Every structure is written in structure tokens, then in C-alpha cells.
Amino acid sequence: xSSHQTNGPVNEKDQAILQAYGVLTALHAVETQPALQTEKxxxxxxxxxxxxxxxTPETARVEAALGTNLTLRRQYRQLLQNKQLAHIAxxxxxxxxxxxxxxxxxxxxxxMLKQSKGHEEQYYLILELPEAIASAQDKPLILHANTExxxxxxxxxxxxxxxxxxxxxxxxxxxxxxxxxxxxxxIH
Amino acid sequence: MDELNQGLSSxxxxxxxxxxxxxxxxxxxxxxxxxxALYEQAAIYEMRCAILCRNYAxxxxxxxxxxxxxxxxxxAGVIEFFWxxxxxxxARFRHxxxxxxxxxxxxxxxxxxxxxLIGKRExxxxxxxxxxMAAWTAFLVLVEPELLIKLQSFKTELNxxxxxxxxxxxxxxLDAYLEPHLQAIHQQRQGRVLLTWLQECTGQMNANAxxxxxxxxxxxxxxxxxxxxxxxxxxxxxxCAYRLHExxxxxxxxxxxxxxxxxxxxxxxxxxxxxxxxxxQINTSENLFDNLLHREPVKAVASxxxxxxxxxxxxxxxxxAFCEKFELAGPALNVLPLTFLRAQVFGLQQARLTEDIRxxxxxxxxxxxxxxxxxxxxxxxxxxxxxxxxxAQTRSxxxxxxxxxxxxxxxxxxxxAFSDExxxxxxxxxxxxSGARFGNSLMTHLTQLAPMEIKRLETAFSKVNRAGFKTxxxxxxxxxxxxGDAHLEALENMLHLYAKHLANIVEQQGDxxxxxxxxxxxxxxxxxxxxAEQGVTI
Numbered sequence: 001x002s003s004h005q006t007n008g009p010v011n012e013k014d015q016a017i018l019q020a021y022g023v024l025t026a027l028h029a030v031e032t033q034p035a036l037q038t039e040k041x042x043x044x045x046x047x048x049x050x051x052x053x054x055x056t057p058e059t060a061r062v063e064a065a066l067g068t069n070l071t072l073r074r075q076y077r078q079l080l081q082n083k084q085l086a087h088i089a090x091x092x093x094x095x096x097x098x099x100x101x102x103x104x105x106x107x108x109x110x111x112m113l114k115q116s117k118g119h120e121e122q123y124y125l126i127l128e129l130p131e132a133i134a135s136a137q138d139k140p141l142i143l144h145a146n147t148e149x150x151x152x153x154x155x156x157x158x159x160x161x162x163x164x165x166x167x168x169x170x171x172x173x174x175x176x177x178x179x180x181x182x183x184x185x186x187i188h
Numbered sequence: 189m190d191e192l193n194q195g196l197s198s199x200x201x202x203x204x205x206x207x208x209x210x211x212x213x214x215x216x217x218x219x220x221x222x223x224x225a226l227y228e229q230a231a232i233y234e235m236r237c238a239i240l241c242r243n244y245a246x247x248x249x250x251x252x253x254x255x256x257x258x259x260x261x262x263x264a265g266v267i268e269f270f271w272x273x274x275x276x277x278x279a280r281f282r283h284x285x286x287x288x289x290x291x292x293x294x295x296x297x298x299x300x301x302x303x304x305l306i307g308k309r310e311x312x313x314x315x316x317x318x319x320x321m322a323a324w325t326a327f328l329v330l331v332e333p334e335l336l337i338k339l340q341s342f343k344t345e346l347n348x349x350x351x352x353x354x355x356x357x358x359x360x361x362l363d364a365y366l367e368p369h370l371q372a373i374h375q376q377r378q379g380r381v382l383l384t385w386l387q388e389c390t391g392q393m394n395a396n397a398x399x400x401x402x403x404x405x406x407x408x409x410x411x412x413x414x415x416x417x418x419x420x421x422x423x424x425x426x427x428c429a430y431r432l433h434e435x436x437x438x439x440x441x442x443x444x445x446x447x448x449x450x451x452x453x454x455x456x457x458x459x460x461x462x463x464x465x466x467x468x469q470i471n472t473s474e475n476l477f478d479n480l481l482h483r484e485p486v487k488a489v490a491s492x493x494x495x496x497x498x499x500x501x502x503x504x505x506x507x508x509a510f511c512e513k514f515e516l517a518g519p520a521l522n523v524l525p526l527t528f529l530r531a532q533v534f535g536l537q538q539a540r541l542t543e544d545i546r547x548x549x550x551x552x553x554x555x556x557x558x559x560x561x562x563x564x565x566x567x568x569x570x571x572x573x574x575x576x577x578x579x580a581q582t583r584s585x586x587x588x589x590x591x592x593x594x595x596x597x598x599x600x601x602x603x604x605a606f607s608d609e610x611x612x613x614x615x616x617x618x619x620x621x622s623g624a625r626f627g628n629s630l631m632t633h634l635t636q637l638a639p640m641e642i643k644r645l646e647t648a649f650s651k652v653n654r655a656g657f658k659t660x661x662x663x664x665x666x667x668x669x670x671x672g673d674a675h676l677e678a679l680e681n682m683l684h685l686y687a688k689h690l691a692n693i694v695e696q697q698g699d700x701x702x703x704x705x706x707x708x709x710x711x712x713x714x715x716x717x718x719x720a721e722q723g724v725t726i
Contacts, residue, residue: 043218083264
């Protein structure tokens with residue numbers, strides 16, 4: 001409600017300070033208030049890094065975006081299918097309330113959950129590959145577990161004697177996802 | 189580009205959406221696992237220029253050839269090729285090509301030059317372009333989510349037709365994608381024509397100095413009869429000049445921010461902090477803050493037309509239309525005051541001319557060309573004055589509403605208007621009563637101390653006989669009145685400032701009647717060239 005002020009000539013000192021003030025205010029706004037309506041995109045190389053099991057500063061963002069962005073999810077699925085080592089389809093029938101102990105996929109690939117004897121909360125997640133596949137693998141393996149909306153991955157050490165394993169805690173998201181009867185598993 | 193032509197650079201930057209800026213920045217900042225940038229600056233620069241200037245048809249054609257060959261010749265496909273095998277540099281691509289040539293039907297090498305022979309077409313693979321191709325892929329996947337699937341068609345088949353088709357599809361997808369992210373294509377073209385002409389005509393490259401009322405008028409006279417960008421209507425030229433001015437201003441701001449950011453990073457903010465301190469030490473300078481105020485973008489009319497303010501008729505439709513023209517002109521108003529005035533006065537006459545051709549096949553053309561019935565500069569200036577009075581009256585009515593609900597802002601406003609004597613009387617009253625008691629009877633005291641001022645506000649309220657002002661609104665509406673008043677104040681300031689700039693120009697160049705007579709001759713001559721012959725295209 002202030003009354004209108006006249007706009008007389010601005011002297012040089014005022015002009016310089018005016019500019020400095022304008023720039024600094026804008027800079028402050030840029031630094032403290034990131035634009036709300038724009039979203040940093042998830043790039044295809046970030047999705048590929050996720051598929052290949054690499055952890056980058058973008059990994060968390062990729063994981064979150066895969067749960068909400070259908071386009072990204074389709075691209076992720078396409079990259080998963082490329083050079084895929086094995087695929088374990090959804091179980092044909094819902095299992096009972098017990099822990100799902102074994103999954104068998106294409107070419108006889110097997111995924112097993114075995115409870116630790118020492119620590120009841122821990123499970124061994126064991127990956128068994130048939131000879132034909134295992135002999136060609138000397139790199140870490142990446143397991144991707146996917147339902148319609150959730151994605152989890154785990155990195156297995158290189159196979160030895162056709163077998164590789166990791167320890168999984170019962171409270172991990174991957175553990176519960178492996179119990180989901182909608183889960184599909186891809187091994188890279 | 190900045191070094192070559194800062195004006196054109198400003199134009200290209202103007203109207204680019206935040207999202208597109210963000211997307212391009214994300215690609216530019218992509219790094220490998222060691223933190224090194226994935227893409228060369230030159231590649232990012234070339235791609236950004238192509239996108240922002242909508243000049244990418246050739247780039248996409250080249251891109252399509254690279255992608256077709258890589259997808260066909262590489263086991264892993266394009267995505268793994270770039271970001272798993274890390275073939276992002278010329279050396280690595282050259283190495284890969286040297287291997288691929290051995291078993292490829294399409295590739296050949298001659299003295300270190302790699303060629304692809306696809307059908308009857310020979311395509312030379314410039315290995316230095318590979319980094320740019322990767323950057324394009326990162327961007328085009330955002331544009332065309334099905335890109336990976338489309339690329340797969342090259343796995344089995346490679347011919348000129350499918351490559352050209354792929355290139356066309358990419359261009360169509362990119363055209364559509366950029367539509368909401370860039371300034372409209374015709375506006376971009378119009379701006380470029382105006383800027384180039386101004387630079388050539390004046391020999392001046394400093395974009396800020398180019399835009400003047402007389403150069404804009406000269407541009408219109410020169411271009412009204414040409415086909416470039418459809419500049420027949422003076423209002424089109426004026427709008428184009430406003431946008432160009434805004435583009436230059438925004439771009440200057442961006443450069444300052446970029447400069448300040450790098451300075452800030454270099455100096456850990458010490459100097460920036462010093463400058464802020466310096467600013468805070470300045471006594472309130474009305475000139476300084478007036479200028480700051482007027483650099484803020486105004487969207488007052490639009491805000492007043494939206495709920496919840498819409499239910500209060502702060503402006504009539506006619507007022508809103510009048511004020512909206514000022515808002516659309518934006519900051520250019522004060523740089524091109526005569527252009528704005530000409531657009532309102534002669535722009536309206538031109539609209540009447542074209543309407544006459546449409547409605548009566550030009551029966552009144554000669555009269556209109558002779559400026560018969562022209563609502564001249566003085567008449568328009570009077571309507572500006574009336575508009576200002578109307579806004580002031582509405583603001584007084586708002587103050588009365590707020591005062592009735594004892595809103596502190598309205599009370600402060602009334603107190604500001606008090607004379608020293610009135611203030612002294614009020615102080616005495618405060619001294620003689622406890623704070624709480626005085627607060628309860630403040631309104632009564634104000635009415636006693638400044639009966640004329642309160643009466644003025646009350647009269648204004650009774651005269652503004654529009655929705656929201658017919659009866660005294662409920663207290664819960666006070667905040668809406670306050671918000672509405674802030675928008676009215678912004679409009680009032682804008683109109684006042686414009687009126688002052690116009691008055692200065694009139695003072696410098698004679699009087700309004702002389703200015704109008706001179707302009708009428710110029711417009712009349714150009715209108716005659718444009719419309720004197722019936723059946724001319726409008």
C-alpha cells in the first residue's frame with residue numbers, strides 16, 4: 001500500500017550496486033531454490049550403469065525413477081534383455097506361506113535361498129549355472145529382481161565350480177521381493 | 189556464438205524452457221567413473237546450437253548413418269557401444285573401425301579414411317564425430333523413448349531408404365518435442381530478421397543500443413511490403429521488438445549470473461558477501477529500489493483474473509485488456525515508449541483498415557488511410573490518465589475495506605499519509621491511554637484525526653460499484669483484498685512509469701500533436717502502399 005515513488009535518474013554508484021544486488025539476489029535464488037517444476041533427467045547411460053551393476057552417484061535416482069517412470073522402465077527392460085545370461089520367469093503358481101527356497105530358470109539356471117545355521121535372520125542366496133554357461137563366466141554376475149513396480153539388484157562374485165553366493169538378510173527388500181510371486185529375475 | 193554475435197545468442201537463449209536447459213545440462217555434466225566429463229565441450233556446444241536454433245536436419249541425417257552402422261556392426265548395440273565399451277573418443281572409434289572393417293560388408297578403409305558403402309551411397313565416417321554422436325544419443329533417448337527399439341531394425345538390414353526414414357522420424361519427433369520447450373518457430377525467425385536488420389542497418393553490434401523507437405519504425409517501413417516474417421502489421425513488429433528486448437535483457441542477466449557464479453566459486457563467496465553487506469548499508473534509495481521493482485516481471489492482470497481474486501472485480505474487462513497490453517510489452521515499455529504508443533494508436537487504425545477490407549471490400553479504405561477517425565495520441569494519453577485514476581480509486585476502495593476490518597497494512601497506510609500535526613496528536617492520545625485501550629479505539633481516533641482522508645476512502649468505496657465492493661466484505665476476505673491491491677499497485681507503478689517516460693519524450697521532441705502529425709504521415713504512406721489497391725493480401 002506504499003505510495004508510488006518517483007523514478008529519477010540513477011547515479012553510477014547506485015547503478016553498480018543495483019547490478020551487483022540483482023546478480024547476487026538471482027544467484028542466491030538459483031543456489032537456494034532449485035526450480036520446482038523441472039526434474040533432472042535419468043539418462044540412458046545411467047540406466048545402463050544400473051543394469052551392469054555399477055554404483056554411481058545417480059544409482060539411487062535411477063532406482064527410484066524405475067519404480068515410477070514407465071518409459072524408463074521399458075528402456076531398462078530392453079537393456080536387461082540385451083546380452084542377458086539367464087532369465088527366471090515368474091513362478092507358475094503362488095507358493096505357500098513358507099520361504100520360497102528354489103527358482104529354476106532357462107537353461108537350468110537355479111537360484112536358491114538357504115538359511116544360515118549360525119544366524120537365523122541370514123540367508124545364503126545361491127546361484128547355480130550349468131556347465132555350458134558357467135565356463136564362459138569370469139566376471140561378477142548381476143541379479144535383477146523385478147515386479148511391476150519394484151526393482152532390486154545384487155552383485156554376485158564370479159562363479160566357481162558353477163556356483164556363486166551372497167548373504168542376504170531377511171529384512172532386506174531383495175529378500176522380500178524374491179518371495180513375491182510376481183517377481184521376474186534376470187542374470188547379467 | 190557469444191563472441192560472434194551476442195544479440196543472436198540472446199535470441200537463441202530466449203524462451204528456452206527450464207526443462208530443456210536442465211536436460212542439456214544433465215548431459216553436459218555426465219561423467220565417467222573417474223569423474224571426467226563424458227562429452228567434449230565442442231560436442232555439447234554443437235548439439236546445443238543445433239537444438240536451440242532448430243537447425244538439426246543435417247545433424248540427424250549424419251547421426252542416423254553412424255547409428256545404423258554401429259548397431260549393425262557392433263554385437264552389443266549402440267548403448268553398450270558408447271557406455272559399456274566406452275567408445276567415446278576418436279582414437280577408440282578408429283580402433284574399433286579398424287577391427288570392424290575386417291569382417292564388414294559395408295565398411296572399408298583407405299589411407300586411414302573409413303567409408304561406409306550402403307547401397308549406392310558412400311558415407312565417410314569422420315571418427316572425430318563419435319563423441320558428438322554419443323551426446324546426441326543421450327539426448328534423443330529423452331526425445332524418442334522408443335529409440336532403442338527403432339535402432340534394432342538396423343541389426344538385420346542396412347540400406348539408404350531405412351536410414352533416411354529413420355532420420356526423418358527423428359526429426360519429426362524432435363520437432364514435436366521442442367514445440368513446448370522453445371520459442372515458437374515463427375517468433376524465432378521474426379526476431380532473427382529484426383535483429384539482423386538492426387545490426388546491419390546501424391552497424392552496431394551492441395544489442396542493447398539497437399532497439400530504439402525510430403529504428404523499430406524504420407524496420408516496419410522497410411519490411412511491411414516484403415514477405416520476410418509477415419511484418420505487415422505494425423503491432424507484429426512492436427511485439428517482436430518487445431520479445432527481442434526481453435531476450436537481450438534475460439540473456440544479460442544469465443551472463444551476469446554465470447559470471448557471478450564462477451566468481452563466487454573462485455572467491456569462496458568472500459566478495460559476494462562483501463557486496464551484500466555493502467548493499468545493506470545503503471540508505472533506502474527510492475531510485476534504486478524503484479529500479480529493482482521494475483525489473484520484476486509483472487503478471488498482475490492474469491493473477492487478478494484467477495480465483496480467489498477473480499470473485500472481486502478489481503478491474504473491469506476493458507481495464508484488464510488495457511493493462512494487459514502494458515504487461516505484454518513488459519520491460520520494453522520504458523525502452524520503446526513511442527513504439528508502444530504507435531502500436532496502440534496506429535495499430536488500431538491498421539486493424540480498422542484490414543477489417544474494412546474484410547467486411548466492406550475496402551469501401552472506406554481511402555478515408556482510413558487518410559487517418560479519418562483516428563484515436564490519436566492525446567486521446568490515448570487521456571485514456572491512460574483515466575485508467576490510472578480508476579486504479580487509484582479502486583485502491584482507495586480496497587484501503588477502505590481493509591480499514592473497516594482494522595487491517596494493520598491499511599492502518600499503516602493511513603498513518604503514512606498523516607501530517608506532522610496529525611501524528612503529534614496521535615502520539616498524545618497514545619501517551620494518555622494504555623496500549624490495549626488505545627488499540628480498541630484506534631479506528632475512532634483515526635476518523636477523528638483525519639476525517640477528510642477517511643471520507644475520501646469511503647467515497648471511493650461507494651463509487652466502485654463492482655462485484656466485491658457493493659457491500660462491505662467479510663473479514664475473511666481481507667487477505668484477498670490485500671493481494672489484489674498488491675497487483676493493482678504493480679499495475680499502477682507500471683502505468684505511472686510509462687506515462688513519465690512518454691512525457692519525457694514528448695518534452696524532448698516537441699509536443700504530442702507534432703509527434704502524431706509526423707507519425708500519421710509515415711503510417712499513412714505505408715498504409716497506402718499496403719492497402720490502397722483493393723484485394724491486397726491482409
